[in-house]
Amino acid sequence: MSTTAALGTAAAPAVKSPMGELELRIEHRGARSVAAHQYHRGALRVLRPHYLDESGQVCYVVVNPGGAYLGADLYVIDVEVGDGAALVLTTQSATKIYRTPGSFAEQRMTLRLGERAQLELAPDQLIAYREASYRQNTRVTVRPSSSLVMAEVVTPGWSPDGASFRYEELRLRTEIHVEAAGGTELLALDNLLIRPPLNDVTGMGFMEGRSHLGSLVVVDERVNQALADELHGLTISHDAYTGVSLSASIGGTTGLVLRSLSDSTEELNRLLGACTALLRERWHGQAPLNLRKY
């Protein structure tokens, strides 16, 4: 059940016209995944597709030519990965949120995965600058046989006086639904809300004295406690404070959430990269994701 349905509220009306729109539908054709539908409008587009290895998995890079999100900007991204298709979706550079006085920038992303579809979401880090407010709403629908990996890094931002955590508010909300025989059910709700003006976000319970936050969400029928323990073991050698846990299971598939606090984007990228490398190798026989080699 979706949160909005459960809480009896209508979805937020799209009163504002989007600054940027992107639609992408990937299908498996022959030995490769290709775009069967592609549409973009305004300040969002994709670079021409890449194939990083021989697996047939296609890689698309999302570009925001405007360079940043501003107040009241709305970006809408709609991606479908069809049965048996495989996609890596990344960004060309960090997502930067500038001042959004009296308003907020927003990204609404809808991701749909078919049977045995594989999606890796590997955006660059998110940077919210002074007086920025940002809402990122992501709704993912998977099949029990789909394979989803989402990695994300959030930085403490930056202001001219050198202080960090000067943004107003960050909301990163992700709902993951499983479409199984008995209907569609909510598997995981990951709702991150950071409001520096309201709390001392640096201390105990919040950022634990660290500045950067990394998240990894994996949904796959092969996720189990042994994998969670193994990933936990992988994180120990990194300079980061990390936790890993499993969601409940729905329709035979399970979610794994890894959350990590550290002091640099690079350290978190190494940690998240080590985890995704293990999954790529074991599940898909693929080499570690190297997005900077082309």
Next chain:
Amino acid sequence: MSDYQLALQQLTDSALPTGAFSHSLGFETYIERGLVHDEASFGVWLSAFVGQQLSYSDGLAIRFLYEGVPVAGLDSLLTAQLLPRQLREASIKMGTRLLEIGLEVFPSPELAAYRELVTTGRAAGHQPLAFAVVARSLGVPLTEALAAYLFAAVTSLTQNAVRAIPLGQNAGQRLLRKAADDVAAAVGRIARLAPDDFGAVSPGLEISQMRHEHQRARMFMS
């Protein structure tokens, strides 16, 4: 005296056998790291826990139930939102006990219906929802129900901290007196939260709850 006063006291008494004494809900990880080691440092954790987790998950779930949101949907939201496994299991374990006790001492059609959802596998049975169903059926107003629930949670956690750190009994009472202010503030805040706020987490609290799974020596199940 209101009709529900003694019932509410029974329901929120720390002697109510739901097993709350065996859950730290993550603070044991802070003890192991040496970050929670005395009255003041536990107070910092408790304040963050009341202001964040107890407000945005348990408290908001109770409010939504009172506003008429069906219990089945709220139950699946809580299961999806409580991502640290031990935290989710704690909520279900204590919720299941509260359902059993509630049906014996404060039965109502609403509570029986919730238990039916749980026994037929259509709901997990979460503690704040079991509490809210009983409190609502007893006619307890929302504000009182929230304050009672949050303060009961704070009392159990403080008693557990007194044993685990350990702290003196008077230190525990001083902590409770201070936590009452946090509970009052939380009750006010919960009334103003929006549906999208449900389940907002603080990374540090959550990571510590996840890491508890790998802690070697532990007194608590969560």
